[in-house]
Amino acid sequence: MIFSTSNIKKSFTTGEVSEEILKGVDLSLAEGEITALVGSSGSGKSTLLTIAAGLQPASGGEIQFDGEEMSAMNQEQIRKIRAQSFGFVFQSAHLVPFLTAEEQLLLMLETAGSPLTKKQRREEAENILGWVGMGHRKTAYPASMSGGEKQRIAIARAIVHQPKLLFADEPTASLDSTKSHEVMELLQKLTKTLNIATLMVTHEEDMLAYADRVITMKDGRLA
Numbered sequence: 377m378i379f380s381t382s383n384i385k386k387s388f389t390t391g392e393v394s395e396e397i398l399k400g401v402d403l404s405l406a407e408g409e410i411t412a413l414v415g416s417s418g419s420g421k422s423t424l425l426t427i428a429a430g431l432q433p434a435s436g437g438e439i440q441f442d443g444e445e446m447s448a449m450n451q452e453q454i455r456k457i458r459a460q461s462f463g464f465v466f467q468s469a470h471l472v473p474f475l476t477a478e479e480q481l482l483l484m485l486e487t488a489g490s491p492l493t494k495k496q497r498r499e500e501a502e503n504i505l506g507w508v509g510m511g512h513r514k515t516a517y518p519a520s521m522s523g524g525e526k527q528r529i530a531i532a533r534a535i536v537h538q539p540k541l542l543f544a545d546e547p548t549a550s551l552d553s554t555k556s557h558e559v560m561e562l563l564q565k566l567t568k569t570l571n572i573a574t575l576m577v578t579h580e581e582d583m584l585a586y587a588d589r590v591i592t593m594k595d596g597r598l599a
């Protein structure tokens with residue numbers, strides 16, 4: 377397993393009341409697999425995803441990534457891993473409005489500290505845009521794209537630096553059924569071809585057909 381958590385706990389304190397949201401979660405993710413995380417609203421899915429992605433600390437437990445103890449790292453080490461080895465897709469694409477499709481990808485390569493030359497980066501961006509079926513729209517701005525196209529660019533941007541883990545939080549929630557299936561087919565293809573470990577939170581039952589594993593969260597625990 378490229379990624380695993382052991383006994384992850386998370387409590388939030390509001391005023392004098394402390395509530396335990398995650399009550400000891402063991403989650404493992406395998407390369408080339410989509411793991412879907414489902415469960416009722418408030419069960420702790422987003423909290424688990426953001427802790428796994430190093431976006432907020434756990435209150436207890438351990439996180440292992442690629443043979444390293446992530447839970448023992450400082451903020452700067454975690455930031456570096458996140459930039460270089462993790463990719464993110466959200467419900468809405470969050471594209472930068474004043475950048476073209478190609479520039480969105482180039483910015484990500486820069487942020488990830490890509491070792492590629494400028495020319496290689498452009499080639500890589502073009503290559504990935506082709507993969508997601510957006511090669512013909514490389515000079516397009518987000519304002520001229522449909523919702524499905526924007527999400528394709530967001531996915532291209534999430535994987536252009538060849539991450540090992542991909543976190544997808546409700547990636548199809550803003551799309552109609554046809555577009556949702558297209559986006560899931562794309563995520564499945566990329567997960568397999570690039571051997572990425574993908575963790576996806578979803579509320580949509582239809583999308584579970586694309587998952588290799590479905591894990592249900594209930595009251596802060598994995599069922």
Ligand SMILES: Nc1ncnc2c1ncn2[C@@H]1O[C@H](COP(=O)(O)OP(=O)(O)OP(=O)(O)O)[C@@H](O)[C@H]1O
Nearest residue numbers: 388389390397415416417418419420421422423424
């Ligand atoms: N920063 C925070 N401070 C206090 N409580 C929080 C915080 N973040 C999350 N919670 C609480 O933790 C619980 C779980 O939230 P979380 O967003 O993880 O659930 P979820 O399963 O993703 O829900 P949904 O499906 O509605 O997105 C909720 O009761 C929420 O109010």
